[in-house]
Amino acid sequence: MSIISLSINNKAIGPIETSDDVMMIEFLHEHLNMTGTKFGCGVGVCHACTVIIDNQDGTSESVRTCINGVSRFNGKKIRTVEGHAKANEFGEIIKLSPVQETFIENFSFQCGWCTSGFVNETTVLVERLKLMPIRVSEIETVIEKALGDHVCRCTGYVKYYKAVKELILSTEGLTRP
């Protein structure tokens, strides 16, 4: 058994006792009832289960939860898809994140199984570009590199990529001359 303590969406979790062979996706679903992160292929290929780890140096990174054990996240600060929108005191959603908004505006997803992975990966990308803006001419390459491993069985790639491109171009400080 392992004892796990971490922060999820700015909320301290644990210490919780789990079995040694529990993957993070299972921990989120079974121990915390956080089912927004989706289990897809189970072998690290589809990236649907991606969450964000916030590093101490201010950078963020995307991590797959189906192939990474819960112990990798022990003591870490993580964000899941449940942590992006702002809620009121009653827990009702009052404002989506810019990434979520742009996906809805572009009708990017259909069945939505891959969406939490795309939201998290795009959020990491936007945060990286804030620190290291890119040239406008590089946008498409950068998007493909960041999101290229995410699988959408409904084939929503064009709309996803278009939404991300719009978001990058309309957000100040992500691109440079």
Next chain:
Amino acid sequence: MKMNVNILKLSALCLALPLTANATQNDLVEQGKYLAKLGDCTACHTIDEGQANGGGLPFTTPFGIVYSTNISSNKEFGIGHYSLEDFTDAMRGGVAPKGNLYPAMPYTSYHLLTDQDIEALYRYFMSTKPVKQENRDNDLMFPTNIRMGLKAWNLVNHDSKVFEADADKSEKWNRGSYIVNGLGHCGECHTPRDAMFAMDQSRHFEGELIGGALASNITPKELNRQGWTKQDLDDVLRKGYSRKGTVFAGMYPVVFHSFSHLTNDDMSAVTSYLLDNDGEITAKSDTFNGHDKSDPGYDLYKGYCAGCHGIDGEGKPNVSPALIANATIDKAVPINTLSVMLNGVEEQRYSYTHGFYAMPSYRDTLSVKQLTELTNYIRKVWTKQPSDLTESQVQEWVDQIEDSIADAAH
């Protein structure tokens, strides 16, 4: 009447002769086709977007880039104008009509081939589809760009003698030796190079670091120590995966294009030779020493590896190899263990129903301290190797891997 019978017989003979000659010719072409697979000619002489045997694949050497050449039957760009003698000279002595070949073409191994096998290969290549693809100029630094220098290199480093059977060994062992050392040209990667970049035969098959991965020590001593059975070797060479783990890096195309096509008899000869044993070998019991939960490597293993390789290292069918009995981690020098952690492994697919998923790279995720703890832990749990590697040792191996990748890229 008797004369008529004789005439009939003679007529029949006359009819039969060309047919027999054709049959022999076809047999030779078929044999040559098989031998070309054994020699893995496709892997080096065909580029992804190019036609078969059209050449153009770049090979990075310490002296620059050498491009493989067109070896199709095209008379202008390929080897269609070669005589059998020209072809033999190229295969055995590294000398083509245009001049000396660079030893990136493994004539340093192919010289062992018999005249008959060389002729079969010749007949096969002369029967291949002529590919109109111009050869690319090599990009080599002075003075290695002067082919004349290779004459001197050959004089010092190359012995063009044909294979000689070892009378103390069985026919099967000798057939295996002929395949492995000749057309298989396994020594070109698995034998360390000396100061002149020739195979150092005093360290035959002891392994060499190439492109960020170690072409393993495949001496009978090491393979037997690791507990390979003939079936394990047959599996890994024919299918790319076995009870002892999977192939990766440069060995994948070798399995795909070459060894997977071996006849059962030839594969049996190869495994007999590699293990230096004609008989069957019983599998040793697998090493699993149990987990040590107080070890810092335990948490790292659970966090980064157990998702695919299983909490007890049992692996997942068609996803990831088992760590139990895995020969990659059961090595004195953990270069390949570190190499897969740093570089990951590309997806390997052998058929629609058999394959392994890609392993992610942990280059930017794991520190040298974590790599050390994890490597020590994996060795401690699944091998009998000492698990006292230090961070400075691991750093040194990591540097070697990075240098080897940089060498291959420039």
